[in-house]
Amino acid sequence: MTTQENDTPVDDSATPETPTATDAPEAVATEQPENDEVAQLHEQIAGLQQDLLYARAETQNVRRRGEKEVADAHAYAAxxxxxxxxxxxxxxxxxxxxxxxxxxxxxxxxxxxxxxxxxxxxxxxxxxxxxxxxxxxxxxxxxxxxxxxxxxxxxxxxxxxxxxxxxxxxxxxxxxxxxxxxxxxxxxx
Known part of the structure; x- marks a missing residue:
């Protein structure tokens, strides 16, 4: 026990504890899976965005091919x-x-x-x-x-x-x- 200026006894065991070296890995360990999940979700989003761009491009190509085939069919039907x-x-x-x-x-x-x-x-x-x-x-x-x-x-x-x-x-x-x-x-x- 220690005393303060006004001579009141202070219990050292009642002071808030600061995290020790053994506590820190647990806190980091709980944050690490969340960071991995966020990174995986960002990768999935990026992949899905890329797939969406490819699908849009392919759809546009199919539409253009279809329009060209229709135009050719009209032009060369005979x-x-x-x-x-x-x-x-x-x-x-x-x-x-x-x-x-x-x-x-x-x-x-x-x-x-x-x-x-x-x-x-x-x-x-x-x-x-x-x-x-x-x-x-x-x-x-x-x-x-x-x-x-x-x-x-x-x-x-x-x-x-x-x-x-x-x-x-x-x-x-x-x-x-x-x-x-x-x-x-x-x-x-």
């Missing part, structure tokens, strides 16, 4: 039909090309020829309105993306690899190939 109608255009062109000058001059079949020519013009107009264009070939270098070389012809006039004859016209629909042009290519003579 592709199969266009390929099929090309043979009609080819046959009509062949029929007109097969007419001789005296047949064209004949009054008996002149109305038939006029009708065939009008039909060809109308067909080409329909092609143009629907974005179907003929591929240029003669005199150009062979482009394997648009031309299909069927044979090589020796030529001293044309540069090797240049198209000198077109056997069948090729067509594009907007930016897609409908049918390659079948061509003959010059080779060194």
């Amino acid at each position: 592709t199969k039909f266009a390929r099929d109608i090309l043979s009609v255009a080819d046959n009509l062109g062949r029929a007109l090309a097969a007419l001789s000058d005296e047949q064209r001059a004949s009054d008996a079949i002149k109305p038939l020829i006029t009708g065939l020519e009008a039909t060809e013009r109308e067909l080409l107009g329909v092609f143009e309105r629907n974005g179907i264009t003929r591929i240029a070939a003669i005199g150009l270098p062979l482009d394997p993306n648009q031309h299909q070389a069927m044979l090589e012809i020796p030529s001293s006039e044309a540069e090797p690899g240049t198209i000198v004859q077109e056997m069948q016209a090729g067509y594009m629909m907007k930016d897609r190939l409908l049918r390659p042009a079948m061509v003959a290519v010059a080779k060194a003579g």
